[in-house]
Amino acid sequence: MLRSYLRLTLFALGLLVGVQVPGFIEAYDQHVEARRLEAQQGLQGFQETARRFFHGDLDVLVEHYRASEDPVFQSDAQSVSVLVERARLLEREWQAMQRPWYARAWHVAVAGEPGLRNEVWSGYRFQVLLAPEAIAWGIGCALALAWLVESLLLALNYPFRSKRRHGRRLYR
Numbered sequence: 001m002l003r004s005y006l007r008l009t010l011f012a013l014g015l016l017v018g019v020q021v022p023g024f025i026e027a028y029d030q031h032v033e034a035r036r037l038e039a040q041q042g043l044q045g046f047q048e049t050a051r052r053f054f055h056g057d058l059d060v061l062v063e064h065y066r067a068s069e070d071p072v073f074q075s076d077a078q079s080v081s082v083l084v085e086r087a088r089l090l091e092r093e094w095q096a097m098q099r100p101w102y103a104r105a106w107h108v109a110v111a112g113e114p115g116l117r118n119e120v121w122s123g124y125r126f127q128v129l130l131a132p133e134a135i136a137w138g139i140g141c142a143l144a145l146a147w148l149v150e151s152l153l154l155a156l157n158y159p160f161r162s163k164r165r166h167g168r169r170l171y172r
Helices: 002-018 020-053 058-067 071-096 101-111 114-123 132-171
Strands: none
Touching: 002 020, 002 132, 020 058, 020 071, 020 101, 020 114, 020 132, 058 071, 071 101
16 A cells, blocks of 8 residues: 555656646746847847948957957957857747747757756746646656656566565475
8 A cells, every 4th residue: 555655656746847847948938038138139239330330240340349459349349249149049049949849848958058947947936837738748757757666666676576486486
């Protein structure tokens, strides 16, 4: 009976973990979107300058700043370069989050920007969503966790089980 309760507890734990997945993916998506818009706004003035003088190419603008004799422009070149790279990173992350649900989940879990993922995780509030996708994730994770632990326990018990069966046959 205790074994049945442990199975139920394990299943419930998997269910609770699984329903968090869509919420975390959504939080990551919203975080990326907000940061991307913020980065675009921060580059707006530089983009206008690049558009007027360098056919919209921010890399050429940065190189122009670096090549300038003015130390202020040389110093700003590094700052603008960091802003441009951050905006590109956030644009790539945003593009990745526009794909189907399974690609989004894989991206957040494996290929997502670790810094962004950590920012989202630190501010994430656990929630139980009753949306169909959260229920599906919950049941899927619960079944996978229950199956994995059950298989592991059976595999660990297998060497002892076969010896006991063999021993019983000798005494019959």
